[in-house]
Amino acid sequence: MKKLIWTLFLLSVSATVFAQSYFEDGLSADWHKERRAELRKLMPENSLAVFFNNPVKNRNNDVDYIYHPDTDFFYLTGFREPNAVLVVFSEMREVNAEMVDELIFVQNRDPRAEQWNGKRLGTEGVIEKLGIKGALLNSEFAEKSGIKLADFDKIFTFSLAENIEESSANSSLIAMVNDFKTATEYPDNLNETTAQIYNMIKNSDLETSERVAQMIQRYSQQYPEMADDPVVSSFMNAESPEKRMVVKEEMSEQKLDILSLEQMMNELRGIKTQEEIGLLRKAVKISAIGQVEVMKAAKVGMSEREIQGVHEFIYKRYGAEELGYPSIVGGGHNGCILHYIENDERDLSDRLLLMDLGAEWRGYTADVTRTIPINGKFNEEERAIYELVYQAQEAGIAIAKPGTTFQEIDAAGRKIINEGLAKLGIIESGESHMYFPHGTSHHLGLDVHDRGNREPLKEGMVFTIEPGIYIPEGSDCDPKWWGIAVRIEDDILITSTGNENLSGDAPRTVAAIEEMMTYPSVLEEWVLPEID
CATH class of the missing domain: 3.40.350.10 (Creatinase/prolidase N-terminal domain)
Structure with a gap:
C-alpha cells in the first residue's frame, strides 16, 4: 500500500468565547x-x-x-x-x-x-x-x-x-x-454493496458459508460487475466450505471502512437533544399553522400551485429559511401519486386535496400532511375512507411509547385499514392490495427521512405516523371510490411515558376540518390585479 504522508498543521488562534452558529436562534x-x-x-x-x-x-x-x-x-x-x-x-x-x-x-x-x-x-x-x-x-x-x-x-x-x-x-x-x-488507496470498485459483501464473507464460518455464497450469487445477478471482483468470485466458486474459509483468511485487513460511520451517525441523530426538539417544535408549529390557514383559504376553483403558495408564504412569513422537501399538493387523483410535486392542476373542483408539506427551521424540517375537501364538506365515500385512515393513525399514536417498534405501529394501522376496506367492499377479506403502499413511520430531523435506527422507540425520538389510502382511477373496485386519496401525517415525539403530537394544532378529524373551513381567511381581502 502506498503511504502518502500528509503533515499536520494547527492554527494557534483561540476561538472567541462568544462563538455562535450561523443562526443566533439556532444550534450553538x-x-x-x-x-x-x-x-x-x-x-x-x-x-x-x-x-x-x-x-x-x-x-x-x-x-x-x-x-x-x-x-x-x-x-x-x-x-x-x-x-x-x-x-x-x-x-x-x-x-x-x-x-x-x-x-x-x-x-x-x-x-x-x-x-x-x-x-x-x-x-x-x-x-x-x-x-x-x-x-x-x-x-x-x-x-x-x-x-x-x-x-x-x-x-x-x-x-x-x-x-x-x-x-x-x-x-x-x-x-x-x-x-x-x-x-x-481507495479501490475503484469500492461501494456500499461491495463493502457489505466483504463483511458477509468476513463474518461467515464453515456452517454459514454456503448460505452466504448463495446470497452473494443473488447479489451478483443484480450487480453483474460483482463477479469480476477476485475475492467475491473465489468465494462464490469455492468447491467446499473449507476452501471458502481459505478465501476468507487470505482477505487483507482493510483500514478503510465505508459502512460503520453510517451506524454511528444513525445512533447519534436518532435521539434528539432538547435543543433539536426546540427547533423541530418551531418547524412543526409553522407547518401546522400553514395547514390551518389553507383550510380557511381553500375554495373551489383554486389551483394546486395557489394552495402551495399559501403554505409557503406562511413559512416565509414566520422566517423559515427553506422547505424541508418539495411541496406535495395533489387534488383528486393527483393525491394518489405519493411524491406528486408538479402541483399544476389549475382548477380544483369538488374533490379531496392532499397536502404534504414541511417548513425547515434552522436546518430542521417538519413533515405534516392533511387531506381536506376543497368544497368544505366530505361526501359519503370520502368520509368513509378518511375515517379509516384517521382510525389507523389513532391506533398507531395510542401505542407509541418507549419500547414500541415501528413494525407494531404499522401493523396496528394496517389491520384497521385492511378490515375497513374489506367491509366497504373495496377488497376481499384477507386480500393483498396496493391501496396502502408505503410504510407508516420514519425518523424526522435534519432530513425529512432522517437518520435513526429501526429499533424499539426511545425517549427523544421524533418520527412520523402517516397511514394512507389511495384508490387510483381504474382500480378494481366500484368507480365511486376512484380518485380518492387520503393521508394524515403527524410528527410525534416520544416522551418518558408516551408521546406528544407536535403537529396536533392542525385539525385531523372530519368535524374539526369542516368547521375550520368555515372560518374566514386573512387572505380573503388580498385581491391581485387580473393579467391577460
Missing part, C-alpha cells in the same frame, strides 16, 4: 462541539472519521441550486459552505507541540466571489463563529490533513461519489476527494 457552537465529542465515544481507539460536505449542484446554465450542506456535516459543525472537509480523530494527537482531535478544511475568503455569492467564513470565521480551532484552507488538505495510514487502525468515511459535477464551484472538493482516494 458548543452544541456542535458536544456532538463531535459524542461521535468520538463511538469510534474505536486509534481511528479517524472523514466527512466531505455536499457538492454544489447546477440548476441550469450558470445558475446553481440553493446550497444545502450535508446534514451529517452540519450536525457536527454548523458549517454551511461547500468545498469543505471535516476530520475527527478518536483521541488527541500531538501536532507541532499542540494537541488536536479535529480539523476542518474550508474555502478561502475571496472578495470577488463574496460580492457575487455572499460572505464566506474563511478560517478565521470558522474559529470565531463555530469554535473549531483546527481550521485550515482546503488548498492545504493534501499536505496538511494529518492522515498517515500507518498511524491508524481504522479510517471511517462514507462511500465517495464518482459523479461530482465538474465545475469551478466544485473544483476544490474534487481535488480533496481525489487526494483522499490516493492516500487511502
Whole structure:
C-alpha cells in the first residue's frame, strides 16, 4: 500500500468565547462541539472519521441550486459552505507541540466571489463563529490533513461519489476527494454493496458459508460487475466450505471502512437533544399553522400551485429559511401519486386535496400532511375512507411509547385499514392490495427521512405516523371510490411515558376540518390585479 504522508498543521488562534452558529436562534457552537465529542465515544481507539460536505449542484446554465450542506456535516459543525472537509480523530494527537482531535478544511475568503455569492467564513470565521480551532484552507488538505495510514487502525468515511459535477464551484472538493482516494488507496470498485459483501464473507464460518455464497450469487445477478471482483468470485466458486474459509483468511485487513460511520451517525441523530426538539417544535408549529390557514383559504376553483403558495408564504412569513422537501399538493387523483410535486392542476373542483408539506427551521424540517375537501364538506365515500385512515393513525399514536417498534405501529394501522376496506367492499377479506403502499413511520430531523435506527422507540425520538389510502382511477373496485386519496401525517415525539403530537394544532378529524373551513381567511381581502 502506498503511504502518502500528509503533515499536520494547527492554527494557534483561540476561538472567541462568544462563538455562535450561523443562526443566533439556532444550534450553538458548543452544541456542535458536544456532538463531535459524542461521535468520538463511538469510534474505536486509534481511528479517524472523514466527512466531505455536499457538492454544489447546477440548476441550469450558470445558475446553481440553493446550497444545502450535508446534514451529517452540519450536525457536527454548523458549517454551511461547500468545498469543505471535516476530520475527527478518536483521541488527541500531538501536532507541532499542540494537541488536536479535529480539523476542518474550508474555502478561502475571496472578495470577488463574496460580492457575487455572499460572505464566506474563511478560517478565521470558522474559529470565531463555530469554535473549531483546527481550521485550515482546503488548498492545504493534501499536505496538511494529518492522515498517515500507518498511524491508524481504522479510517471511517462514507462511500465517495464518482459523479461530482465538474465545475469551478466544485473544483476544490474534487481535488480533496481525489487526494483522499490516493492516500487511502481507495479501490475503484469500492461501494456500499461491495463493502457489505466483504463483511458477509468476513463474518461467515464453515456452517454459514454456503448460505452466504448463495446470497452473494443473488447479489451478483443484480450487480453483474460483482463477479469480476477476485475475492467475491473465489468465494462464490469455492468447491467446499473449507476452501471458502481459505478465501476468507487470505482477505487483507482493510483500514478503510465505508459502512460503520453510517451506524454511528444513525445512533447519534436518532435521539434528539432538547435543543433539536426546540427547533423541530418551531418547524412543526409553522407547518401546522400553514395547514390551518389553507383550510380557511381553500375554495373551489383554486389551483394546486395557489394552495402551495399559501403554505409557503406562511413559512416565509414566520422566517423559515427553506422547505424541508418539495411541496406535495395533489387534488383528486393527483393525491394518489405519493411524491406528486408538479402541483399544476389549475382548477380544483369538488374533490379531496392532499397536502404534504414541511417548513425547515434552522436546518430542521417538519413533515405534516392533511387531506381536506376543497368544497368544505366530505361526501359519503370520502368520509368513509378518511375515517379509516384517521382510525389507523389513532391506533398507531395510542401505542407509541418507549419500547414500541415501528413494525407494531404499522401493523396496528394496517389491520384497521385492511378490515375497513374489506367491509366497504373495496377488497376481499384477507386480500393483498396496493391501496396502502408505503410504510407508516420514519425518523424526522435534519432530513425529512432522517437518520435513526429501526429499533424499539426511545425517549427523544421524533418520527412520523402517516397511514394512507389511495384508490387510483381504474382500480378494481366500484368507480365511486376512484380518485380518492387520503393521508394524515403527524410528527410525534416520544416522551418518558408516551408521546406528544407536535403537529396536533392542525385539525385531523372530519368535524374539526369542516368547521375550520368555515372560518374566514386573512387572505380573503388580498385581491391581485387580473393579467391577460
